[in-house]
Amino acid sequence: MAQQTRPARGMRDFLPEDVRRREHVIAVIEDVYRRYGFEPLETPALENIETLTGKYGEEGNKLIFKVLRRGEYESSGETDLALRYDLTVPLARVVAEHRGKLPKFFKRYQIQPVWRADRPARGRFREFYQCDVDAIGSTSPVVEAEMLSAVSEVLGRLGFTDFTIQLNHRALLTALLNGAGIEPALHATSLVAIDKLDKIGRDGVRDDMMARGVNQASGERVLDAFEDLDLFDRIVAQAEGGAAARQNVAAILELAESTPAGGRVKLTPRLARGLSYYTGAIMEAAVPDLAGSVGGGGRYDGLIGMFSGERIPACGFSLGLERILVVMTERNMFPPDLATAAADVMVTLFEGEPIENALKLANELRATGLRVDVYPEPDKLGKQLKYAASRGVTFVVIAGADERAKGEVTVKNLTTGEQKSVARSDVGRVLGPS
Amino acid sequence: MAQQTRPARGMRDFLPEDVRRREHVIAVIEDVYRRYGFEPLETPALENIETLTGKYGEEGNKLIFKVLRRGEYESSGETDLALRYDLTVPLARVVAEHRGKLPKFFKRYQIQPVWRADRPARGRFREFYQCDVDAIGSTSPVVEAEMLSAVSEVLGRLGFTDFTIQLNHRALLTALLNGAGIEPALHATSLVAIDKLDKIGRDGVRDDMMARGVNQASGERVLDAFEDLDLFDRIVAQAEGGAAARQNVAAILELAESTPAGGRVKLTPRLARGLSYYTGAIMEAAVPDLAGSVGGGGRYDGLIGMFSGERIPACGFSLGLERILVVMTERNMFPPDLATAAADVMVTLFEGEPIENALKLANELRATGLRVDVYPEPDKLGKQLKYAASRGVTFVVIAGADERAKGEVTVKNLTTGEQKSVARSDVGRVLGPS
Numbered sequence: 001m002a003q004q005t006r007p008a009r010g011m012r013d014f015l016p017e018d019v020r021r022r023e024h025v026i027a028v029i030e031d032v033y034r035r036y037g038f039e040p041l042e043t044p045a046l047e048n049i050e051t052l053t054g055k056y057g058e059e060g061n062k063l064i065f066k067v068l069r070r071g072e073y074e075s076s077g078e079t080d081l082a083l084r085y086d087l088t089v090p091l092a093r094v095v096a097e098h099r100g101k102l103p104k105f106f107k108r109y110q111i112q113p114v115w116r117a118d119r120p121a122r123g124r125f126r127e128f129y130q131c132d133v134d135a136i137g138s139t140s141p142v143v144e145a146e147m148l149s150a151v152s153e154v155l156g157r158l159g160f161t162d163f164t165i166q167l168n169h170r171a172l173l174t175a176l177l178n179g180a181g182i183e184p185a186l187h188a189t190s191l192v193a194i195d196k197l198d199k200i201g202r203d204g205v206r207d208d209m210m211a212r213g214v215n216q217a218s219g220e221r222v223l224d225a226f227e228d229l230d231l232f233d234r235i236v237a238q239a240e241g242g243a244a245a246r247q248n249v250a251a252i253l254e255l256a257e258s259t260p261a262g263g264r265v266k267l268t269p270r271l272a273r274g275l276s277y278y279t280g281a282i283m284e285a286a287v288p289d290l291a292g293s294v295g296g297g298g299r300y301d302g303l304i305g306m307f308s309g310e311r312i313p314a315c316g317f318s319l320g321l322e323r324i325l326v327v328m329t330e331r332n333m334f335p336p337d338l339a340t341a342a343a344d345v346m347v348t349l350f351e352g353e354p355i356e357n358a359l360k361l362a363n364e365l366r367a368t369g370l371r372v373d374v375y376p377e378p379d380k381l382g383k384q385l386k387y388a389a390s391r392g393v394t395f396v397v398i399a400g401a402d403e404r405a406k407g408e409v410t411v412k413n414l415t416t417g418e419q420k421s422v423a424r425s426d427v428g429r430v431l432g433p434s
Numbered sequence: 435m436a437q438q439t440r441p442a443r444g445m446r447d448f449l450p451e452d453v454r455r456r457e458h459v460i461a462v463i464e465d466v467y468r469r470y471g472f473e474p475l476e477t478p479a480l481e482n483i484e485t486l487t488g489k490y491g492e493e494g495n496k497l498i499f500k501v502l503r504r505g506e507y508e509s510s511g512e513t514d515l516a517l518r519y520d521l522t523v524p525l526a527r528v529v530a531e532h533r534g535k536l537p538k539f540f541k542r543y544q545i546q547p548v549w550r551a552d553r554p555a556r557g558r559f560r561e562f563y564q565c566d567v568d569a570i571g572s573t574s575p576v577v578e579a580e581m582l583s584a585v586s587e588v589l590g591r592l593g594f595t596d597f598t599i600q601l602n603h604r605a606l607l608t609a610l611l612n613g614a615g616i617e618p619a620l621h622a623t624s625l626v627a628i629d630k631l632d633k634i635g636r637d638g639v640r641d642d643m644m645a646r647g648v649n650q651a652s653g654e655r656v657l658d659a660f661e662d663l664d665l666f667d668r669i670v671a672q673a674e675g676g677a678a679a680r681q682n683v684a685a686i687l688e689l690a691e692s693t694p695a696g697g698r699v700k701l702t703p704r705l706a707r708g709l710s711y712y713t714g715a716i717m718e719a720a721v722p723d724l725a726g727s728v729g730g731g732g733r734y735d736g737l738i739g740m741f742s743g744e745r746i747p748a749c750g751f752s753l754g755l756e757r758i759l760v761v762m763t764e765r766n767m768f769p770p771d772l773a774t775a776a777a778d779v780m781v782t783l784f785e786g787e788p789i790e791n792a793l794k795l796a797n798e799l800r801a802t803g804l805r806v807d808v809y810p811e812p813d814k815l816g817k818q819l820k821y822a823a824s825r826g827v828t829f830v831v832i833a834g835a836d837e838r839a840k841g842e843v844t845v846k847n848l849t850t851g852e853q854k855s856v857a858r859s860d861v862g863r864v865l866g867p868s
Contacts, residue, residue, distance in 0.1 A: 003484065003485065003527075003740060003741050004482060004484065004485065005527050005528075005530040005531035005741050005742070006531060007477070007478050007481070007527075007531075008478060008480050008481055008482045008515055011478035011480055012478065013475075013476070013477050013478070013524075013528050013531070013532070014474075014475065014476040014477075015475065015528075015532065015535065015536075016473035016474055016475060016542070018476075019473075019474035019475065019476055020474065022476075023474070034805050035800040035803070035804065035805050035806065036800065036805075036806070036807075037776055037777040037780075037805055037806060037807030037808075039450035039453075039776050040448075040450055040453035040454065040457070041447075041448065041449065041450060041453065042447070042448040042452075042453055042456075043441070043447050043448075044441050044442060044445035044446065044447070044561050045479060045517075045547065045549070045561060046442050046445055046499070046517075046549065046560075046561065047441070047442055048438060048442045050437065050438065051437065051438065062504070062505070065480070065501050065502075065504070065515070066501065066502045066508075067499050067500065067501055067502070067517075068499075068500045068501070068502055068511075068513055070496070070499075070551045071496070074500075075511075076511070077502070077509075077510070077511025079502055081442055081499070083479075083480075083501075090447075093437075093439050093441075094439075094447050094449075096439040097439035097440060097441075097447070098447070098449065101449065102449075103776070103821070103824060103825055104821065105809075105810055105821070107776070107807070108450070113479065115479070115480070117504045126480075127478050127479060127480065135810065137810075138810035138811055139811075140810045140811035142783065142789060142793075142808060142810045142811060143810050145789075145793060146793070146808060146810075149793065149797065153800075254790070255789055255790055255793060257790070258790035258793050258794050259793050259794075259797055260797065306437060307437050307439050308439070342471055342473050342537070342541070343471035346471075349576065355576060355579075355689055356688070356689055356691070356692035359576075359579060359580070359583065359689060359692050359693050360692050360693075363583065363693060363694065366469040366470065366587075369469070370469065371468050371469050371470075371471055372469065372470070372471060373470075373471030373541070374471075374576060374580060375539075376539055376569070376571075376572040376574045376576045376577050376580075377572050377573075377574035377576060387537070387538065387539070390537060391537055
């Protein structure tokens with residue numbers, strides 16, 4: 001008769017230990033982003049379906065969870081709402097909606113779940129958290145440099161010593177493809193092929209580009225340029241827009257050098273990034289032992305205009321919480337003092353003893369900042385101690401008839417086994433934070 | 435050409451000021467619940483549709499957001515997933531699923547959004563946060579007393595001095611209805627009528643009960659008992675189960691008296707609560723100037739068994755974040771030091787000056803814990819100062835050519851207008867937290 005109890009496919013329950021690890025990472029990210037002057041923003045999980053469609057490309061569209069209309073329309077099978085697919089499109093909508101209320105330069109962070117109906121796989125879930133920073137309103141390379149600085153500081157504070165950040169520029173890619181003789185109509189499809197370079201290798205990409213209509217010589221020339229920065233620079237310098245984009249990348253690289261991103265960022269011509277809305281610098285952060293990235297982003301000066309009608313520059317970076325957690329778990333990078341116990345202290349209850357005494361004692365200890373559990377029902381001492389030990393609780397306060405008669409309580413340290421009598425009036429001072 | 439930019443109906447965007455207020459309330463709730471030994475839990479936004487159906491009654495069922503199947507099934511109009519409607523049913527599923535991993539007494543808190551396709555109204559949204567605590571595994575009145583204590587401490591810490599908590603018991607209501615001569619088959623429908631007492635008044639409820647098949651004398655007797663605690667006690671004492679339930683309520687009331695809930699909790703015979711899964715004590719917290727409650731809960735010893743097949747006692751309380759925020763906003767209850775500025779310090783940029791100096795300075799100040807913004811592009815000083823003032827920033831650090839030549843920076847306090855020269859090497863010490 002019992003019902004299915006597993007979470008839905010690709011979704012996860014987070015038990016207390018999981019939540020504490022997630023909260024640790026989120027707290028570091030929030031702290032760094034706040035210190036860079038980013039402000040918090042939250043948007044609804046559900047958006048009108050038209051807000052999301054046409055923003056993520058054909059593949060993305062298929063992965064959007066759509067919500068059935070309600071009431072009399074339910075049987076029509078029509079949908080009107082969709083679950084948030086990323087945090088960038090909602091931000092663009094918010095900026096367009098609240099333009100008058102927001103500052104000229106709006107810097108926000110946003111840490112919320114997104115949903116994609118992807119095939120679940122190791123480290124890939126259908127509900128996952130994105131941790132985004134975006135700066136709206138300026139085309140200055142200071143924006144990208146500060147973003148690289150903030151992201152590097154986050155990763156450094158979390159304990160990553162071996163991360164690298166790839167930097168490229170959509171206009172550089174355009175200049176390269178033009179310079180290699182690929183007609184503009186084939187650029188988007190070429191980038192889809194190039195994006196798979198790490199996965200399918202050079203020959204695979206060449207064949208894929210040819211299948212997409214690129215001639216072999218042009219394809220080879222692009223792939224050669226990915227392996228030879230001098231060749232890359234020569235090709236893009238001659239193509240329209242190439243010099244300006246190269247200068248922009250150089251400025252970002254130079255500025256980033258004087259920040260915590262120093263030594264981490266490298267121009268990587270083959271970096272393409274999947275999303276179609278990027279217009280300028282694109283970036284991706286990685287660690288050696290994780291295929292794919294821990295985060296990425298770039299400049300998208302056209303997206304907000306799709307909502308506001310007015311072109312507003314913007315640049316953002318998104319860290320993937322799940323991917324960071326995967327690596328931190330494998331490398332055992334969580335601080336040893338990350339709370340694992342349910343409580344610091346447990347107060348016992350005994351048959352025939354006044355329970356209100358125990359509740360008062362617990363609340364006195366809580367007032368000192370301690371996390372205090374009360375065993376919920378009178379029971380044998382042995383069972384209560386065993387329970388406390390199984391919960392990772394260090395101190396058990398025992399106040400039975402004997403102790404009460406003497407105005408004392410017994411404090412037992414479950415780690416050392418040590419046990420001592422303490423005056424009832426003194427127990428807050430003895431157990432409380434020193 | 436521009437697209438719709440409003441959030442979906444009944445949903446809201448939270449700008450930085452909104453998020454900070456929400457975070458303030460959530461931080462207080464989390465701190466108190468942790469100190470009571472509750473541990474954090476999170477569940478997915480999407481549940482398999484069968485997990486939710488049949489748990490919330492017919493009205494509830496209609497308000498569930500359902501997600502269309504994907505891929506080849508999309509055109510079928512079928513749904514397989516649904517958005518979380520409350521945090522209690524997911525908890526029951528999790529407890530059944532992870533029973534072996536969870537402690538005998540599992541105390542969890544969970545603060546997450548839920549979604550209901552209700553008609554939006556003032557203070558009623560389609561996405562809203564619930565802040566739940568639940569204790570699983572014990573039928574002891576200590577559970578209810580600790581819950582009342584924790585909720586009272588939350589409300590007290592938030593600054594509510596005038597809240598009250600109504601307490602009742604489903605078995606008392608059953609005893610009352612039996613004692614008044616209402617047959618068991620009419621109990622559920624009678625409770626639906628009684629639940630509207632505050633809204634439609636005594637005569638309204640009497641008429642409604644009669645319309646539901648209750649004879650007038652029985653209806654009047656129930657309503658009399660709501661106004662006369664002695665009569666209530668006499669009726670329930672004679673009905674089956676009444677004495678035990680009355681004793682349970684008395685035990686809860688007595689224990690709660692010795693906690694922060696002391697003086698707040700009152701037996702309220704007319705309290706019915708809507709949800710069908712309650713089996714024991716039911717509770718509701720209210721403040722005078724808000725129609726309806728700021729939170730409520732109760733004991734539901736049967737719900738987990740719907741998933742696990744094994745009866746497991748449980749009791750919970752849910753605070754409504756939105757309702758708390760409505761009252762706190764109206765009463766201006768937020769702490770005056772709640773951060774409103776985007777940053778503590780802003781560093782200026784000037785044409786021709788090395789930007790990396792500004793970035794280095796900003797990062798030095800951030801290392802002291804300050805929140806530091808960098809004006810993103812070289813501009814006139816006046817414009818930069820005006821921008822900083824509009825963002826609520828107190829200190830602007832100006833490092834132009836003159837200052838650089840002297841190895842100094844100028845620190846301007848925008849609140850006082852005061853401006854002073856500080857040695858470059860000293861600025862962290864001067865501005866940093868003392």
